[in-house]
Amino acid sequence: xxxxxxxxxxxxxxxxxxxxxxxxxxxxxxxxxxxxxxxxxxxxxxxxxxxxxxxxxxxxxxxxxxxxxxxxxxxxxxxxxxxxxxxxxxxxxxxxxxxxxxxxxxxxxxxxxxxxxxxxxxxxxxxxxx
Amino acid sequence: xxxxxxxxxxxxxxxxxxxxxxxxxxxxxxxxxxxxxxxxxxxxxxxxxxxxxxxxxxxxxxxxxxxxxxxxxxxxxxxxxxxxxxxxxxxxxxxxxxxxxxxxxxxxxxxxxxxxxxxxxxxxxxxxxxxxxxxxxxxxxxxxxxxxxxxxxxxxxxxxxxxxxxxxxxxxxxxxxxxxxxxxxxxxxxxxxxxxxxxxxxxxxxxxxxxxxxxxxxxxxxxxxxxxxxxxxxxxxxxxxxxxxxxxxxxxxxxxxxxxxxxxxxxxxxxxxxxxxxxxxxxxxxxxxxxxxxxxxxxxxxxxxxxxxxxxxxxxxxxxxxxxxxxxxxxxxxxxxxxxxxxxxxxxxxxxxxxxxxxxxxxxxxxxxxxxxxxxxxxxxxxxxxxxxxxxxxxxxxxxxxxxxxxxxxxxxxxxxxxxx
Numbered sequence: 001x002x003x004x005x006x007x008x009x010x011x012x013x014x015x016x017x018x019x020x021x022x023x024x025x026x027x028x029x030x031x032x033x034x035x036x037x038x039x040x041x042x043x044x045x046x047x048x049x050x051x052x053x054x055x056x057x058x059x060x061x062x063x064x065x066x067x068x069x070x071x072x073x074x075x076x077x078x079x080x081x082x083x084x085x086x087x088x089x090x091x092x093x094x095x096x097x098x099x100x101x102x103x104x105x106x107x108x109x110x111x112x113x114x115x116x117x118x119x120x121x122x123x124x125x126x127x128x129x130x
Numbered sequence: 131x132x133x134x135x136x137x138x139x140x141x142x143x144x145x146x147x148x149x150x151x152x153x154x155x156x157x158x159x160x161x162x163x164x165x166x167x168x169x170x171x172x173x174x175x176x177x178x179x180x181x182x183x184x185x186x187x188x189x190x191x192x193x194x195x196x197x198x199x200x201x202x203x204x205x206x207x208x209x210x211x212x213x214x215x216x217x218x219x220x221x222x223x224x225x226x227x228x229x230x231x232x233x234x235x236x237x238x239x240x241x242x243x244x245x246x247x248x249x250x251x252x253x254x255x256x257x258x259x260x261x262x263x264x265x266x267x268x269x270x271x272x273x274x275x276x277x278x279x280x281x282x283x284x285x286x287x288x289x290x291x292x293x294x295x296x297x298x299x300x301x302x303x304x305x306x307x308x309x310x311x312x313x314x315x316x317x318x319x320x321x322x323x324x325x326x327x328x329x330x331x332x333x334x335x336x337x338x339x340x341x342x343x344x345x346x347x348x349x350x351x352x353x354x355x356x357x358x359x360x361x362x363x364x365x366x367x368x369x370x371x372x373x374x375x376x377x378x379x380x381x382x383x384x385x386x387x388x389x390x391x392x393x394x395x396x397x398x399x400x401x402x403x404x405x406x407x408x409x410x411x412x413x414x415x416x417x418x419x420x421x422x423x424x425x426x427x428x429x430x431x432x433x434x435x436x437x438x439x440x441x442x443x444x445x446x447x448x449x450x451x452x453x454x455x456x457x458x459x460x461x462x463x464x465x466x467x468x469x470x471x472x473x474x475x476x477x478x479x480x481x482x483x484x485x486x487x488x489x490x491x492x493x494x495x496x497x498x499x500x501x502x503x504x505x506x507x508x509x510x511x512x513x514x515x516x517x518x519x520x521x522x523x524x525x526x527x528x529x530x531x532x533x534x535x536x537x538x539x540x541x542x543x544x545x546x547x548x549x550x551x
Contacts, residue, residue, distance in 0.1 A: 041216035041217070041219035041262055042216075042220070042260075042261035042262075044539060045539070045545050045546075046545060046547070046548050047546065047547045048547075048548060048550055049547050049549050049550065050549045050550040050551075051550060052549075052550040052551055053550040053551075054550075063545065064548070068260055068261045068263065069260065069261050079546075079548050081153035081156075082153075084153050084154040084156075085153065086151075086546060086547065086548045086549065087548055087549050087551040088548040088549065089550070089551040100551070102551055103550070103551065104550075104551060107551070115153075115156075119263075
């Protein structure tokens, strides 16, 4: 048995009267986990709080798909572990090292070293409520 | 059989899973508690340094001097299971074969045409660290037993990049003279005591033993271990878990339970979980044991009850609950405070054999359809979304997990939260 939703109801093939012409072509609903590659061991979903990155198109409540295998690239958005906090922010490469670049006002860039670590690079975004 | 084996294991696995998502725990002493928040089952080096022993009860250590800053967490098996899967997949993409030996250690086929296997293993560690977020150690050897030993040595000496290669007989000979034979995988306290009577203390003395003496002292296991330690591989990689012969669901109550209604509910819930496990493995059970007992150490009078009986082979939750309650009911005595209960299933057979049964009292096809629908709903919407009312509504007797971290990677409502900065 295939399991899933089709088990209990009608899936486009199991008609009672006329045979469904779609019988050999049923494919099921689109699988977002596959599109977002969420089954790979280095992909992690991360929920956003706060709206400092609104100009970058990242809103509170958004689900980011973080890729822990991707190499950092200047200008990309990353998930960072910084002095005991989990942040989502942009990165820059200056004077031979990576920096976390704040989007919020009144904040200073933080060099990526010691207790400031890039955890994963943001690869995708899901918004369930537009 | 591969000519070179690796054993990779995650350091303080449960604690490392917690640290992967909670940066406050990095560098801090962390202890993960067993089911029901009973005792310490995983400790970071910082927690070990504070004198917290493996298996120590939480209620004894939580207020101990010097342990005020220790972070105690309930075991979050949904998270640990998913992180174990990630570790496996990172490895499986890079070596020819991986055997998941336990939740936190995996044997590797390291027959790989690379010029520098040590460097390869260091990159493997880096990949697991970066992608599955877990710190590990790797041992390399010509047999599984040697790889396991090499892993223990790598773990004990953090300065060696977490990789230890014991492929060369010279490297092994030096170690074998130093290490006690109890360090060998498969030699427990009883074996070590028996060997001590033969004057064997170190691994070197064990491998120098006459093979017949080794066999006499430790039966066939001894002969096999001796061969493995000498570099003769006897244990191949097992790539599929062996078929289960029995299955158990047992839990301590979150609080002591006195009423029949609560005991019955808990037993029904355990029977239901056992049914899920059976169906996940495509098996039917032909025998069942139910048991319950009072607290062994709190001063209450000891009372244990147990019953074993044959049942019509099934994996149907409704039948399993009915059988469990039917067995438990006549054993019930009022006036006791119950501490633990459980269901054990035996005589497991593949579900495909069911159609051959004579005189079946249930319609197997109909039962399979109902159970498949139940499992499908629970797989999609989370465990216990749909369950039988016999397993309780309030479930106040349930196992305690007061200090549970979020199920970051398996539950949509509990994802890692990052603050936009």
